[in-house]
Amino acid sequence: MWEKSKALSFLLMLLLxxxxxxxxxxxxxxxxxxxxxxxxxLKDPEEVEYPDEITYWTELNPSVAQTSQSLNDVGVYQExxxxxxxxVEFKHPSxxxxxxxxxxxxxxxxxxxxxxxxxxxxxxxxxPDKAIxxxxxxxxxxxxxxxxxxxxxxxxxxxxxxxxxxxxxxNIYTFPFIRGDEKLMVFMGMMIRQDWLDKxxxxxxxxxxxxxEVLTAFKNGDPNGNGEMDEIPLMVQPDDFKYIGAFVGxxxxxxxxxxxxxxxxxxxxxxxxxxxxxxxxxxxxxxxxDPDFAAVDTKLLDAKVTNNQLGSLFGYTGGGIGKYMxxxxxxxxxxxxxxxxxxxxxxxxxxxxxxxxxxxxGYHSASISGxxxxxxxxxxxxxxAYSEEGHMLFNFGVEGESYEMIDGYPTYTExxxxxxxxxxxxxxxxxxxxxxxxxxxxxxxxxxxxxxxLPEQQEAVEIWGETAENEINMPPTTLxxxxxEEFNSIMSDLDTYYDEMVVRxxxxxxxxxxxxxxxxxxxxxxxxxxxxxxQAALDxxxxx
Amino acid sequence: xxxETALQLKxxxxxxxxxxxxxxxxxxxxxxNKMIYLMVSPVVLYYIIFQYxxxxxxxxxxxxxxxxxxxxxxxxxxxxxxxEFFNSFFFWRLLRNTILLSFYSLLFxxxxxxxxxxxxxxxxxxxxxxxxxxxxxMPHFVSxxxxxxILYDFTARDGVVNDILGFLFGIEPIAFMQQAEWFRTLFIxxxxxxxxxxxxxxxxxxxxxxxxxxYEAAKMDGAGRFKQMFHITxxxxxxxxxxxxxxxxxxxxxxxxxxxxxxxxPTTYETADVIGxxxxxxxILESNFSYSAAVGLFKALIAFTLLVIANGIxxxxxxxxxx
Numbered sequence: 001m002w003e004k005s006k007a008l009s010f011l012l013m014l015l016l017x018x019x020x021x022x023x024x025x026x027x028x029x030x031x032x033x034x035x036x037x038x039x040x041x042l043k044d045p046e047e048v049e050y051p052d053e054i055t056y057w058t059e060l061n062p063s064v065a066q067t068s069q070s071l072n073d074v075g076v077y078q079e080x081x082x083x084x085x086x087x088v089e090f091k092h093p094s095x096x097x098x099x100x101x102x103x104x105x106x107x108x109x110x111x112x113x114x115x116x117x118x119x120x121x122x123x124x125x126x127x128p129d130k131a132i133x134x135x136x137x138x139x140x141x142x143x144x145x146x147x148x149x150x151x152x153x154x155x156x157x158x159x160x161x162x163x164x165x166x167x168x169x170x171n172i173y174t175f176p177f178i179r180g181d182e183k184l185m186v187f188m189g190m191m192i193r194q195d196w197l198d199k200x201x202x203x204x205x206x207x208x209x210x211x212x213e214v215l216t217a218f219k220n221g222d223p224n225g226n227g228e229m230d231e232i233p234l235m236v237q238p239d240d241f242k243y244i245g246a247f248v249g250x251x252x253x254x255x256x257x258x259x260x261x262x263x264x265x266x267x268x269x270x271x272x273x274x275x276x277x278x279x280x281x282x283x284x285x286x287x288x289x290d291p292d293f294a295a296v297d298t299k300l301l302d303a304k305v306t307n308n309q310l311g312s313l314f315g316y317t318g319g320g321i322g323k324y325m326x327x328x329x330x331x332x333x334x335x336x337x338x339x340x341x342x343x344x345x346x347x348x349x350x351x352x353x354x355x356x357x358x359x360x361x362g363y364h365s366a367s368i369s370g371x372x373x374x375x376x377x378x379x380x381x382x383x384x385a386y387s388e389e390g391h392m393l394f395n396f397g398v399e400g401e402s403y404e405m406i407d408g409y410p411t412y413t414e415x416x417x418x419x420x421x422x423x424x425x426x427x428x429x430x431x432x433x434x435x436x437x438x439x440x441x442x443x444x445x446x447x448x449x450x451x452x453x454l455p456e457q458q459e460a461v462e463i464w465g466e467t468a469e470n471e472i473n474m475p476p477t478t479l480x481x482x483x484x485e486e487f488n489s490i491m492s493d494l495d496t497y498y499d500e501m502v503v504r505x506x507x508x509x510x511x512x513x514x515x516x517x518x519x520x521x522x523x524x525x526x527x528x529x530x531x532x533x534x535q536a537a538l539d540x541x542x543x544x
Numbered sequence: 545x546x547x548e549t550a551l552q553l554k555x556x557x558x559x560x561x562x563x564x565x566x567x568x569x570x571x572x573x574x575x576x577n578k579m580i581y582l583m584v585s586p587v588v589l590y591y592i593i594f595q596y597x598x599x600x601x602x603x604x605x606x607x608x609x610x611x612x613x614x615x616x617x618x619x620x621x622x623x624x625x626x627x628e629f630f631n632s633f634f635f636w637r638l639l640r641n642t643i644l645l646s647f648y649s650l651l652f653x654x655x656x657x658x659x660x661x662x663x664x665x666x667x668x669x670x671x672x673x674x675x676x677x678x679x680x681x682m683p684h685f686v687s688x689x690x691x692x693x694i695l696y697d698f699t700a701r702d703g704v705v706n707d708i709l710g711f712l713f714g715i716e717p718i719a720f721m722q723q724a725e726w727f728r729t730l731f732i733x734x735x736x737x738x739x740x741x742x743x744x745x746x747x748x749x750x751x752x753x754x755x756x757x758x759y760e761a762a763k764m765d766g767a768g769r770f771k772q773m774f775h776i777t778x779x780x781x782x783x784x785x786x787x788x789x790x791x792x793x794x795x796x797x798x799x800x801x802x803x804x805x806x807x808x809x810p811t812t813y814e815t816a817d818v819i820g821x822x823x824x825x826x827x828i829l830e831s832n833f834s835y836s837a838a839v840g841l842f843k844a845l846i847a848f849t850l851l852v853i854a855n856g857i858x859x860x861x862x863x864x865x866x867x
Contacts, residue, residue: 098829105831109611125831134612238810291701295722295809492830493633496817499810507722507811525633 045147050084051377055114057107058364059100060092061437064430067423075397075432083389086381089114108136113369115378118440121174122362122478125488128173130481135370139171140379143368147376148383150390151175154442164360167478168540174365175382177438179357181445182465188244188355189464190236191321192312194338194456196223206341206467208250208279215288218311232304233311234283235290238503240314241280249351249468250343251276257534258353258472262542264535266527268498274515280506294503308332312340317457318426325454326424339460341467354468358476364438385441395444397432412450425451477537487533490526497525605838618834625838634822642818642843645799648732654792656736657743658785662773664744665751680741692806695734696721721807724814731807731816735800746788747781754780786858794851797843819843 056071064074070090071077077088091114093103104119113136121128121137131137144152155162155172165176179185197204197214200221205211215233217223224231240246241255248255253267253276267273283289290310292300304310305324308331313320321337328335342351366382368375384390396403396410403410412429414420419428429436435447452458479487501518504510510518574581600615605625607618629635660680667673683691698704699720706717720726758776767775801820808816819839827836 102828105828108831109833111611134610136612291719292722294811488830488832489628492826492832496810496813496825497633500813503811521633 045149045376045380048147048376048380050086050381051115051374052085053087053089054116054372054378054381055089055091056116056118056366057091057093057114058118058366058439061430062096063426063437066427067431074430074434075402076393076434079393079398080384080390084381084384113371115369115372116366116382117369118364118366120362121365121367122476125484126481127167127479127484129167129169129171129478130484131367132171132173133481137173137367137369138372138375139173140175140368141170141172143375143379144172144383147379148175148386150383150386154178154386158359161359163541163544164358164476166544168480168537168544174362174367175385175440176360177364177440178442179359180442181448183445183461184443184448185357185359186355186461186465187317187357188315189342189460190246190312190314190340191337191460192340193218193223193310194336195332195334196311197338199223199225204338204340206343207347208247208343208345211343212279212283212288215283215311216286219287223311224308226308230309231311232290232309233288235293235296235301235304235310235313237296237314238294238499241276241502242499244314244355245351245353246314247280247343248273248276249353250345252345252352254353254472257474257531259474259538260472262538264474264531264538266522266531268502269519269522269527274512277502277505277515278512281508281512284506285508289506294507302327306331308335317452317460321457321460322426322452322454323424325456336456338456339463341463344467350466351468353470353472354464356465356468356470356473361476364440366440382440385439391442391444394439394441395433395435395447402432410446417450417453425453474534474538475541477534477541479533479537483533483536487530490530494522494525494527494530497521602837602841604834605841607834609834609837611833621834625835626842628835629839629842634817637814638817638819638822641815642797642799642820644815645728645731645818646796648728649735649799650789650792650796652732653736653739654743654789656740658747658781660740661744661747661751661781662777664748665777666769666773677741677744681745682741683738684742686738688803689806691734691738692803695730695807699730722809722811724812724816727808727812727815731800731803735803747784750781750784751777790851790854790858793854794847796850797847 058071060068060070064071068074070092072088072090081087093100095103107113107117108124117137121131124131128137132139144155155165161176161178165174166172192204192214194204196218200217200223202214202217203210205214211234218231218233219229222229222231236246241248243256245254248267251272253265253270253272255267255273257264257266280289284291284293290296290304301310301313305313306327315321317339321339324337325335342354344351368378368382372378385394392399392410396412397416399405401413402416403412405411416425416428416432419425423431426436429451433447434441435443436451448461452461501510505512505515505518603615604618606620606622607615608621608624609615609618632638664673664676667676700706701717701719705720706715709715710717718726720730754776758780759772762772762776798820799818801818801824804816804818804821805824808821820843823836823839823843826832826839
């Protein structure tokens with residue numbers, strides 16, 4: 001009798017433990033099991049259907065928001081619903097930039113998660129591994145192998161991309177946005193008013209000193225011909241210096257962390273950075289750099305360009321050259337924004353760094369949340385975008401509506417290229433496809449070939465691609481949970497101080513003789529520890 | 545031994561008697577004033593649900609909070625976050641900016657409403673008075689985002705303010721919103737512009753309560769309008785002023801963070817960054833919830849202390865007090 005009840009209670013306890021173990025996502029037990037890939041009860045892929053309905057959180061791109069309330073109104077998802085029968089309930093945060101970060105963080109904190117969350121999980125506080133551990137999202141390795149044949153094939157055929165989407169702990173955490181061709185990876189750089197150059201009989205600048213000559217000529221030569229000295233020769237924002245290396249690249253460094261033959265360095269504490277600041281300070285004092293550079297938003301920038309005041313700026317092929325040339329077409333027919341090479345210090349040299357995207361960077365990638373009830377079905381649904389049929393749908397939209405096959409080449413119809421409602425191409429594309437701004441898919445080079453219709457835009461991809469080495473750029477490394485907690489706590493105060501000081505140095509409010517103090521303060525705030533952490537991440541990445 | 549127990553028992557019974565009589569009294573009172581209890585219940589519920597309830601969450605200031613583990617499940621870390629904040633590079637700057645902005649707003653924005661009310665009180669033309677009142681309290685109803693937008697437009701390099709300064713005094717355009725030394729002026733100045741009319745209303749109301757016979761008596765004694773203002777109007781509204789001042793001091797550490805968030809940028813962090821905006825950046829943007837809870841708690845403690853002190857002083861100096 002006694003024995004029996006003991007055994008019974010033991011069994012009961014075991015059952016209880018099992019229930020507890022299954023219902024909580026963060027127990028380390030289960031994590032290990034998952035990491036081993038054992039003990040996961042995966043359904044036979046043949047049996048898995050598309051889900052009936054899913055909830056999907058993603059920001060609404062501004063070019064889509066112009067014409068649609070939600071992604072449900074967009075061609076690709078309407079067609080997708082017809083094919084898969086899945087009803088998608090999209091949830092879009094409102095606003096832009098930090099508004100989205102804010103709503104994302106609040107959603108995570110509330111614990112009420114939709115099935116799919118599209119976000120840059122690579123950059124969430126404490127990293128993707130921690131997000132998996134906390135149960136916010138799930139590890140996808142086994143699910144992809146089993147239920148996502150298309151993505152699985154792509155990753156196996158492109159080991160370099162697979163390396164990028166896998167964390168150091170070996171987790172694949174997302175359905176990635178992948179740039180499928182090198183031409184898609186360069187889309188940002190310096191551009192200059194070609195018509196102003198012609199008017200003043202100047203050559204396109206390629207070195208820092210040539211830039212200075214051209215900018216001075218813009219300042220004094222009244223190229224816009226209104227008789228006033230109201231020209232603003234140059235507009236570059238602090239974040240372009242900081243994250244992309246605009247002009248900084250000429251000095252053989254990157255402003256942030258960079259990879260100097262396997263050694264991680266932080267550019268802004270190098271002596272070269274002082275040289276860069278000295279030049280910018282000089283340009284600012286001489287009125288070559290826009291006095292508003294530190295606090296400019298898109299609206300203000302648009303106003304400066306369309307007022308015929310701005311001589312050169314840092315921007316996108318589409319959202320810069322394409323947008324402004326379209327806007328100015330009627331107003332000033334000769335208005336031409338033309339790409340310039342990334343400047344270097346010496347003639348004939350290449351800049352050390354400039355904008356160059358990796359095939360995968362983390363943006364617009366879809367992960368499955370811990371509260372999704374049918375991950376296998378969702379995986380199957382997401383995988384559709386990587387299939388032949390899905391690829392065409394996500395990149396070109398609906399055949400017969402947004403594109404036609406002409407000699408085997410998917411050609412956008414006039415609905416896109418010459419929209420009857422007068423929509424610019426970005427917005428017309430936004431009504432049909434996702435490839436124009438990113439999503440869980442492989443971007444097709446044939447999209448960009450048609451999107452960059454102007455010769456200046458085509459030229460930009462070439463010039464910007466060729467004039468920077470980019471060897472020193474960091475690959476998409478990941479920090480593990482503990483490291484990224486430490487890294488974030490160092491960098492959040494440090495970045496505040498950094499942003500402030502760089503602007504003050506350039507504006508001359510802080511004399512450049514204080515540069516050494518600036519470096520010392522950064523060191524006091526722990527930059528050396530941050531470099532160590534990045535070094536560890538880089539070493540691990542190289543070993544993957 | 546026995547004696548003690550007897551005493552204890554006696555004590556106990558007297559206590560339970562007291563409790564019982566208290567409950568009795570409440571019951572009686574409730575029966576008599578049912579409607580009043582009903583009327584006050586939404587307010588009480590509001591405080592319980594929205595003010596006291598969330599205090600439960602304050603514990604995360606002493607924990608390493610992770611949403612997945614919840615309030616109870618997250619591990620305790622003691623005063624770790626407080627230590628981190630006190631040692632933070634920006635601690636002194638944040639404290640200084642918070643205190644200075646509060647102090648300046650007490651010094652300039654608070655009297656502005658009183659002065660406007662005093663001036664309006666002396667105006668005899670009712671139409672003029674009404675017009676001034678309407679015009680000055682209008683901005684109070686305009687959204688903060690719009691107010692800051694207007695501020696940006698007016699103070700831009702090619703904005704009205706610079707145009708006027710250039711035209712009148714030949715001053716070179718100043719980028720007001722990008723210079724740390726201008727931030728406090730702009731912040732307090734626009735605050736006065738937005739709220740002066742609104743805050744004058746309560747003082748005008750207090751003035752209308754002053755017994756007119758006092759003015760007549762003063763006139764008989766030969767007091768001019770300035771004398772009347774200083775000896776009758778001002779003392780007459782003093783209790784209101786003191787109460788409002790105490791209330792303001794209670795909010796001392798809360799300095800319109802929403803507005804600062806809209807107004808600041810890296811060039812003005814030096815004078816603009818306050819504890820509240822720091823908490824926002826740390827907590828919401830970097831999802832460092834525990835840390836920002838600790839910082840927020842620290843801020844609340846200072847405000848609470850100041851409130852007690854201010855009330856104490858008011859009690860000593862005059863009869864006006866909060867409790």
